[in-house]
Structure formats: structure tokens, C-alpha cells
Amino acid sequence: MKKIIVAGAGHAGLTAAAMLACSGFDVTVIEKEERENLGHDWEDRFDFDILSEITGKSIDVFPENSWRYRGDCAFLSPAKRKRIEILYSDENRQKIMWRKPLINMLIDNAAEKGAKLLFGTEVFKPLIDKGRVAGVSTSGGDFCGDLVIDCAGVFSPVKTNLPDEFGIDKSVKRGDLFYGWRAYFNKTDSVMPQTPFEVYMYHEGEQGLSWCCTNENTVDILIGRIDKFGEDKIDEQLAIFRKDHPWIGTQIVHGGQYGIIPVRRPLTLMVANGYAAAGDSAFMTMPMNGMGIDLSLKAGIILADTLISCPESDFSAEYLWEYNKRFHKECGAFASKNEGLKNSILSLPSQGVDFLFENDVIQSSDLAGGGKDMNFGKLLGKFTRGMRNPKYFFAIVNGLIKGSSASSLYSRPPEKYDPGTISEWSGKIESKNVTIL
Ligand SMILES: Cc1cc2nc3c(=O)[nH]c(=O)nc-3n(C[C@H](O)[C@H](O)[C@H](O)COP(=O)(O)OP(=O)(O)OC[C@H]3O[C@@H](n4cnc5c(N)ncnc54)[C@H](O)[C@@H]3O)c2cc1C
Structure with missing residues (x-):
């Protein structure tokens, strides 16, 4: 029986593990965290239909209070x-x-389908034998396998320790990562704004975005930038938010952590002999809004x-x-x-x-879809x-053409697969990359 090791119990890894175990492969998922510590303490938007397809569970049997409409x-x-407002209908509400x-x-x-799950075990690096990945070295010893599926996230030690001859790009440029800090604060007033989810582009003139989402009992704050930031920035941004939103309390009820997206x-080449990357380890997100769950789940399905x-x-x-070709x-x-x-834009x-905002070059339809519906033809209409400002307008035209x-x-x-042609x-x-200054 072929042995498959999945490094990291993320969305892509768990999806692939379930499907492969169900089809008779011997699958072991190796995860550094204990099970109870897995998953951020916040809510995410993604396509629920894909989750239903993977788990065979319809939305009405999802765990109680696990989801809601935003x-x-x-x-x-x-x-x-x-201020550009997006008012959702019942059909398209997030x-x-x-x-x-x-x-x-x-x-x-994954467990029900027969995958073995090993928590609290950190993967250190790949084991390389005769030009292929032959397993992983971990805090629990070495694990050998016919294939290592690398789902250990953006800083995966499997990917970063691959030999350079494998041709997989390990570089990270400024603007490739989004640094976020997110927390849900208590609410000191029952106020509910008309549009409770407010997204601030280039908040306070800095490259990135922040949001403030007033919920029934909490206020969800995200501070995000393309450069790393620390506690001072968080305090400064919270003070600014509190001026316009005096109902933001001081007690953190969920989150209060940094995250990197x-x-x-995505990586152009994400496979080698005995190796395939999926999810954040292969940069599978939508660049404009950092949504990576859908793409990670899809990658798990395509790979399996x-x-x-x-x-x-x-x-x-x-x-x-x-797999590489089909995903792309x-x-x-x-x-x-x-x-x-x-x-x-950055x-x-x-x-x-x-x-761009004030001259309606960027409109609600562009923002609602995270920019995915914006195209050259649409831009020509504007x-x-x-x-009125060709420099800014052509910068966006250039971005769309290159994209x-x-x-x-x-x-x-x-x-x-031919290394020369792929390179x-x-x-x-x-x-075609647009460099961020
Ligand atoms: C603040 C924030 C908000 C986000 N909001 C959204 C959203 O609303 N919608 C959306 O679609 N996406 C969102 N994302 C992005 C999303 O979280 C990722 O794109 C997605 O989780 C990627 O899934 P993955 O399969 O790569 O696994 P990951 O979720 O990256 O999980 C990787 C797993 O590998 C484990 N691991 C790491 N290193 C090792 C190691 N050395 N050994 C063993 N295990 C290891 C980790 O503990 C983790 O469990 C958000 C991210 C952040 C930070």
C-alpha cells in the first residue's frame, strides 16, 4: 500500500488526506499543534458548498452556532x-x-475516512534520498513515505528545506505577505450601524487595510499591513477606531493574535519527485482579499x-x-x-x-468580488x-494588463514536466509581476 505523509493539518492537507485514505492509501497527517489548539479564534468567509461536498454534510447539520450571516x-x-456600500440580498449575503x-x-x-492523525508533532525538514523527497524528519522521529504532501502553511519547513535543484521558488518579496492582527472586543453599547462591516483601504494612509465589524455583542477588529508591525501600531489604530466607534470595549473576547496571509x-512549480505542495505553502490565496480556504480545499480535492x-x-x-497543471x-x-x-493598487x-474611489474608477461591483470581476474592458468604460489623473489610471490599467x-x-x-521548459x-x-515600491 502506498504511504502518504501530509505535513500540517490545514484545509488542503485534511481534504486530501480524507479522500486518499478513503481510496485505500496509507495516510498519516503530522501536525505540530495539539488538536485543541488548532484553528484561529475568529470567523472566516469561504464557500460553504465546498465544505459540504468534502464532508458530505449539508449546512443544516453544521455544528450549532458555528456560522452566521455577516x-x-x-x-x-x-x-x-x-464610502462605497455593498448591501447584500438574502441570496448573496456572506x-x-x-x-x-x-x-x-x-x-x-479525515479520521472517519481512515487517515491517521498525529498531533503535537513538529515537522522539521524533508528527508531527501536519491533526488526525491522520501519522508520527513519530525520531533517524533523520521517518517518515510512514497509522497509528502506539504500543507504546513506559508513558512513550511518542508518547502524551505527542499534542495535548490528541485526548482521550487522559496523567495518572498515585499507585498507577498499580509500581516494581520485580529481581535473581537466586547461592546459597551447596543448600537448597530446600518453597514456594520466597515473596511478601511489604506487605513491612515498605510499600505494595507483594516476593518471594524460591529456584531451583536462584539466588535471584530482587523489591522492589516504589508509590512510587519508591533504593539504600538495596534494601540494607535485601536485609538483611532475608538474615536469613531466609541462602543468598542477594552476586553478581548476572541482572537487578539497576529496572523500572516x-x-x-500561487507557486508556478509546486511538485518534485515525492513532493506536492498545497494551500498557503504554495501561496494559494486570492491576492486582493487573502481568501485561501476555498483554494486550499480545492487544491486538496484536485491533488487527491x-x-x-x-x-x-x-x-x-x-x-x-x-496536479500542478490542473490546479493552475x-x-x-x-x-x-x-x-x-x-x-x-499597492x-x-x-x-x-x-x-480611484472618488472618481468611481473603483466601484462597489469591483469591491464586492475582491476585484475578480474587474477587467480591462470594464476599466475602459471608466x-x-x-x-482626470492619467498617472493613477494607467497604473491600474498596467496592473490589469500584466495580471x-x-x-x-x-x-x-x-x-x-520538463525543468527547462517550466523554468x-x-x-x-x-x-508580468507588478513591483510594489
Ligand atoms: C487574520 C486572517 C484572516 C483570514 N481570513 C480568511 C477568510 O476570511 N477566508 C479565507 O478563505 N481565508 C482567510 N485567511 C487565510 C486562510 O487562513 C489560509 O489561506 C488557509 O488557512 C490556508 O490553509 P492551508 O491548507 O494552507 O493550511 P493552514 O491553515 O495554513 O494550516 C497549516 C497547518 O500546518 C501546521 N504546521 C505549520 N508548521 C508545521 C510544522 N513544522 N509541522 C507540523 N505542522 C505544521 C499548522 O499548525 C497548521 O495547522 C485568513 C488568514 C488570516 C491570518
Whole structure:
């Protein structure tokens, strides 16, 4: 029986583990945290249908009080002169779920399907033998396997310790990561704003965003930047929020932690002999809004599907390239397009972002979809307004053009695994990157 090791009990890893164990593979998930410490103490938005597809559980049997609908949303321009409201209908209202029950559903599903789960065991590095990944070294000893699925998050020690000859990009540029701090405070007043979820672009003129979401009994605050920040910044931002939202209490009832999200296009090459990366370890998020759960779940499904369709494979890079290709065609192309827009916005000074908001170059339809519906044709329709400041307008046009070119390259990956061809293809994609200053 083929042995598969999954490093990290994240969304991608648990999804792949369940499907593979169910199909007769010997699967062990190795997770550094104890089970009770897994999952952030906050709520996330993602596509609930994918979770239902994976677990076979419909939304009405999701754990009690684990999810709810989020209120209407308002995006504020950096100078706060323009407020774009998004009022959801009953059909398209955003659903959010606490992270712990979500992870617990995935863990239970993997265990029920026969995967072995090892908690409290830290993976240190891959074991390399004759040009392939042959297992992992961990705090519980060495584990050998035919394939290591790397789902150990953005700083995965499996990926970062792969030999350079494998050709997998380990670099991280400024703007590739989003540093966040999130906490739910108690509420000192029963006030409920018309649009309770307020997102502040370039809050206080800094590259990133913050939000303040007034819930029934709590206020959910996120402070996010593309550069690392510390306690001073949190205190400063909270003081600013409290001026406009005097009902934010001082007691943290959930969260109060930092988190890091990759916000760049996915790795072009994410497989090697005996190795496949999925989830944050392969940068699988939507760059504009950092949503990575859907893509991680999809990657887990695509990877497991690929392996199940050829169980006699030796898990060579040639074979695993099928997974790599399919992910890029179905998801990577879409995510990479979004990166061009994100980077071009982040390259502007905050006055540039104000200009885009105030001249309706960025509108509610663009913000509702995290920029995914924004395209060149749509932007041309805003040409006259945009040309009031050609510098800012063309920066966005450039981002969209480059994003579209990268996307088209992602949707046409090399047919066969060949390091030379893949490196050339990756280089072309890299040349479409918009550098953030
Ligand atoms: C503040 C914040 C808000 C977010 N909000 C959303 C949202 O609303 N919607 C959304 O879709 N996404 C959101 N994300 C992004 C989302 O959390 C990630 O994209 C997603 O969790 C990636 O899943 P994954 O499968 O890569 O696994 P991860 O969730 O990254 O999990 C990796 C697992 O590997 C384990 N691990 C790490 N190192 C080791 C090691 N050395 N040995 C063993 N185990 C290890 C970790 O403990 C963890 O359990 C948010 C992220 C943050 C930080």
C-alpha cells in the first residue's frame, strides 16, 4: 500500500488526506499543534458548498452556532471622503464560520475516512534520498513515505528545506505577505450601524487595510499591513477606531493574535519527485482579499483526484505535474490575474487610491468580488473619469494588463514536466509581476 505523509493539518492537507485514505492509501497527517489548539479564534468567509461536498454534510447539520450571516459592508477610501456600500440580498449575503469548528469538521472527516492523525508533532525538514523527497524528519522521529504532501502553511519547513535543484521558488518579496492582527472586543453599547462591516483601504494612509465589524455583542477588529508591525501600531489604530466607534470595549473576547496571509500568485512549480505542495505553502490565496480556504480545499480535492486516478504511480514529478497543471488551469490563472490589480493598487500613494474611489474608477461591483470581476474592458468604460489623473489610471490599467498576461500563461502550463521548459514558463510569468515600491 502506498504511504502518504501530509505535513500540517490545514484545509488542503485534511481534504486530501480524507479522500486518499478513503481510496485505500496509507495516510498519516503530522501536525505540530495539539488538536485543541488548532484553528484561529475568529470567523472566516469561504464557500460553504465546498465544505459540504468534502464532508458530505449539508449546512443544516453544521455544528450549532458555528456560522452566521455577516451584515452589510462599506468600503472607505483612505481619506474617508468616499464610502462605497455593498448591501447584500438574502441570496448573496456572506456567510462566515468560526475557524475551530471548520477545522474540526475536516479533522473528523479525515479520521472517519481512515487517515491517521498525529498531533503535537513538529515537522522539521524533508528527508531527501536519491533526488526525491522520501519522508520527513519530525520531533517524533523520521517518517518515510512514497509522497509528502506539504500543507504546513506559508513558512513550511518542508518547502524551505527542499534542495535548490528541485526548482521550487522559496523567495518572498515585499507585498507577498499580509500581516494581520485580529481581535473581537466586547461592546459597551447596543448600537448597530446600518453597514456594520466597515473596511478601511489604506487605513491612515498605510499600505494595507483594516476593518471594524460591529456584531451583536462584539466588535471584530482587523489591522492589516504589508509590512510587519508591533504593539504600538495596534494601540494607535485601536485609538483611532475608538474615536469613531466609541462602543468598542477594552476586553478581548476572541482572537487578539497576529496572523500572516500569503497574498501573491500561487507557486508556478509546486511538485518534485515525492513532493506536492498545497494551500498557503504554495501561496494559494486570492491576492486582493487573502481568501485561501476555498483554494486550499480545492487544491486538496484536485491533488487527491489526480493520485486516485493513477494509484500505481511512483509519485514522480512527471506524474505530479498533472496536479500542478490542473490546479493552475482551474484556480491559479484566476488568482494570478487578481495579483496584478492588487499590486498596482499597492504601488499607488494613498492619494492615488482616494482618486480611484472618488472618481468611481473603483466601484462597489469591483469591491464586492475582491476585484475578480474587474477587467480591462470594464476599466475602459471608466476612461473619461480615469483620465482626470492619467498617472493613477494607467497604473491600474498596467496592473490589469500584466495580471491578464500572467493569467493566460497560468492557463497554458507546459504539457509535460520538463525543468527547462517550466523554468522558462515561470520566468515569463515573473516578468508580468507588478513591483510594489
Ligand atoms: C487574520 C486572517 C484572516 C483570514 N481570513 C480568511 C477568510 O476570511 N477566508 C479565507 O478563505 N481565508 C482567510 N485567511 C487565510 C486562510 O487562513 C489560509 O489561506 C488557509 O488557512 C490556508 O490553509 P492551508 O491548507 O494552507 O493550511 P493552514 O491553515 O495554513 O494550516 C497549516 C497547518 O500546518 C501546521 N504546521 C505549520 N508548521 C508545521 C510544522 N513544522 N509541522 C507540523 N505542522 C505544521 C499548522 O499548525 C497548521 O495547522 C485568513 C488568514 C488570516 C491570518
